Amino acid sequence: MAAVCPISPVRPADSASNARQDCNLDPQSSPVNGLNGVEEEKDQPNRDPRGPSMYIPVSELAGAYLGDNIAAVMGIHPEYLHIFWKTQHQLLRMDGALSLPERHYVAIMAAARHQCIYLVSLHSSCFLQVGGDPRWLEGIQQAPIKLRVLNDLNKFLAHRPWMLAKEHIALLLRPCGGNSWSLAELIHAIVLLTHFHALSSFIMGCGIRTPQSQLSNSRPPSPVESNETLNSAEEAERVVAEMLKLNEEGEEATREEMETRFEKEKIESVMVTANGRITQCFFSPAIYRFLEHPEFGYIDFTRRGEQAPPTFRAHEFTWDCHGYSLMHGLYSEIGQLLDEKFQVSYNLTYHTIATHQGVDTSRLRRAIWNYIQCIYGIRYDDYDYGEVNHLLERSLKVYMKTVTCHPERVTHQLYKDFWRQFKHSEKVHLNFLLLEAKLQAALLYVLRAISSCKT
């Protein structure tokens, strides 16, 4: 039976005949040989070994989306799932400059940067299903030059978007036989790359399991992690109290002070790492074959003695004014959908914090969004980064930075260590904010490079 790509969520009631839509995701039958599984932790009781997430009990999920574990987890928040699905459907299935096989191949290249087996496997199946040349799946060396030249763009967008300059864009756009890119094609590829980088973070952040895989774990086991309780039982109370205090204070910091607070947060974020918990980087051959420069990653500034990213002043190139209109002009359907998706994720709230009801959580959500973009050097002039330290405690920051910058290092322990009183649905909600803030950060950098190229 041919694989049916689970690009759209399919509930049991929707289609019984799609019950095997996740076929070919099994490592044994995958077109990409040698796929290993993501880290599977065996010490956790009460977890359904076939549940969509390694971290979230099945009972917490909204319902079954057969074979589509991403939708099963996202489905806790239907409003977000809906706009996510619409955007992805547009990118992969609807009108666009790239051919269908090229779209799935770009998805594979993006997911490989974050070692996301789930997506590499899924899009390898989809690639074949839409008539892609099986030889390309042997590795990036077998793909056409036109796709291979995306390597630099892919690695910068995934790990260090601040390094993108107009020269990178100009190089791709210059006439070069059949291998040059049109602007429309390039925009399509850029949105695919950033979408799948961010989705890889989401998948690993929520511990989403590759469907039907009999996981043969060829990753080294995680080091034994301490079970220290980093959060007091009063974590939720503390956050609620901090938000109330910030609402009441209304203290106005000077411009200089605001800038200093951002720089401080940016520099300090360098120290926010999962101490002693980093496993040696190990690439599965199934991932490695799609990578050039696999060692290129988010910079660990302290170790390499490098500078933090230069500050990107968000008011000089905002999504609303610049990014959106540029995107809209180049690929209008996607510009519109991305805009809607940013808004849905930024504004989503249930007015709850753990068991507390009727809470205005906007400060907390904004701190989360801005902290992620701060890690990429993006600063909002009107935001007081001092709030980040009031609202986000260290274990939360460690998790956020790991999911965003090093998703392959996320462990169940990191997932459990923060917000211990909060619900799983709130941790999934957090992951939407991480996904979207990361996606928008990369887009802001690349769209700024494109617009400077045009002038």
Ligand SMILES: CC(C)C[C@H](N)C(=O)O
């Ligand atoms: C990310 C979460 C803390 C969000 C919160 N539960 C809300 O409804 O706004």
